[in-house]
Amino acid sequence: MAAKPDTALKNISVSKFTNQLFTFHKKEPVKTTHQIIFENSNNMADILSGSVDLVVTSPPYPMIEMWDEMFSEQSPEISRALKDKNGPLAFELMHKILDATWSDLWRVVKKGGIVCVNIGDATRTLDGNFALYPNHSRIMSQMLKTGFAALPGILWRKQTNAPNKFMGSGMLPPGAYVTLEHEFILVFRKGGRREFRKDDEKMNRRKSAFFWEERNAWFSDIWTDLRGTVQNLPDSKIRKRSAAFPFDVPYRLIQMFSVKGDTVSDPFLGTGTTLFAAMAACRNFVGYELEQEFRGLIFSGADHIVSYTNERIAKRIENHLEFVKERTREKGEFKHLNRHYHFPVVTQQEKKLLLNQLVSVEKIDENKMEATYSN
Numbered sequence: 001m002a003a004k005p006d007t008a009l010k011n012i013s014v015s016k017f018t019n020q021l022f023t024f025h026k027k028e029p030v031k032t033t034h035q036i037i038f039e040n041s042n043n044m045a046d047i048l049s050g051s052v053d054l055v056v057t058s059p060p061y062p063m064i065e066m067w068d069e070m071f072s073e074q075s076p077e078i079s080r081a082l083k084d085k086n087g088p089l090a091f092e093l094m095h096k097i098l099d100a101t102w103s104d105l106w107r108v109v110k111k112g113g114i115v116c117v118n119i120g121d122a123t124r125t126l127d128g129n130f131a132l133y134p135n136h137s138r139i140m141s142q143m144l145k146t147g148f149a150a151l152p153g154i155l156w157r158k159q160t161n162a163p164n165k166f167m168g169s170g171m172l173p174p175g176a177y178v179t180l181e182h183e184f185i186l187v188f189r190k191g192g193r194r195e196f197r198k199d200d201e202k203m204n205r206r207k208s209a210f211f212w213e214e215r216n217a218w219f220s221d222i223w224t225d226l227r228g229t230v231q232n233l234p235d236s237k238i239r240k241r242s243a244a245f246p247f248d249v250p251y252r253l254i255q256m257f258s259v260k261g262d263t264v265s266d267p268f269l270g271t272g273t274t275l276f277a278a279m280a281a282c283r284n285f286v287g288y289e290l291e292q293e294f295r296g297l298i299f300s301g302a303d304h305i306v307s308y309t310n311e312r313i314a315k316r317i318e319n320h321l322e323f324v325k326e327r328t329r330e331k332g333e334f335k336h337l338n339r340h341y342h343f344p345v346v347t348q349q350e351k352k353l354l355l356n357q358l359v360s361v362e363k364i365d366e367n368k369m370e371a372t373y374s375n
């Protein structure tokens with residue numbers, strides 16, 4: 001039997017990435033590959049066990065109406081529970097569908113690898129009964145049962161000024177409900193801390209550093225500054241319908257929890273935001289998505305990602321230079337200089353920091369792209 005094109009992914013092996021690490025030293029172009037598998041992620045058979053360094057994902061949210069149909073198609077019991085207005089049963093059955101993906105993540109993630117799950121809770125009135133469906137705590141307990149260890153997570157505050165944001169009985173107690181204006185980014189690790197033993201691994205980790213002032217903002221447990229989507233990537237209706245997250249959510253998490261040349265995965269890829277963030281951050285990518293209709297959208301995004309990435313890099317450097325100016329005024333000279341850019345940095349750890357510019361993106365088959373970077 002002829003091999004499915006997707007099985008080519010098996011060639012994206014750990015050794016390939018190890019080879020890529022070496023190219024970071026030389027003046028050769030650095031390359032990454034980006035693959036999408038349009039199948040159900042409850043069985044990610046095309047990804048080798050222990051081959052993924054980082055997962056950044058946002059599943060369909062159980063008990064949010066826009067996902068009822070998708071869950072019901074995967075289990076008729078869900079459709080019955082919703083018809084019977086049995087909220088707790090529908091909630092549990094929807095999570096059982098997601099559990100299969102969490103369980104296969106345990107297989108594909110490397111020891112020391114990290115999983116970040118963006119999830120919001122749902123509120124819903126069924127048969128006149130208003131209730132909160134705590135998606136974040138259901139996923140947290142399932143991930144712990146699967147074997148992952150929880151790490152400190154992030155509360156992503158998404159303030160809204162909508163006039164109808166308050167629910168319930170208005171100014172009359174006690175039937176008014178607190179407005180949900182936040183989502184969670186749950187963070188897990190498989191096993192203990194990842195080690196970087198070899199010299200080339202250590203060097204690559206140093207080149208993957210972020211700025212001190214970025215650390216201070218990104219490693220805060222409440223994010224309030226993230227909004228908007230990638231301006232140049234095809235956005236609009238289809239992105240809204242898919243509940244895409246802003247580019248900065250995966251872009252930040254990828255810088256925080258992986259190094260260049262790593263493999264990032266998203267088992268609920270949607271419009272491809274995590275794929276593009278991995279590309280912009282010089283990481284390889286492999287993801288799953290059920291809906292074939294996203295293929296066109298994702299591949300058309302590739303036309304814009306080169307300029308978008310390089311603008312983002314220029315902006316990060318511009319922000320850093322602004323920070324340098326201000327801090328020099330307040331605290332005087334910096335102690336360290338970055339080796340590549342020759343600008344001041346606060347710590348030793350930022351001396352080798354290097355942001356590789358994206359040079360080109362090439363479609364190499366129906367579901368796969370290759371990105372080339374400056375070194």
Ligand SMILES: C[S@@+](CC[C@H](N)C(=O)[O-])C[C@H]1O[C@@H](n2cnc3c(N)ncnc32)[C@H](O)[C@@H]1O
Pocket residue numbers: 039040041042057058059060061070101242243244245267268269270271272273274288289290291
């Ligand atoms: C919340 S959306 C993800 C949005 C994505 N983060 C983005 O920025 O576009 C969830 C996606 O998961 C997909 N999906 C749902 N169940 C799936 C499954 N079992 N396997 C693969 N994809 C699935 C849906 O089609 C949807 O596109």
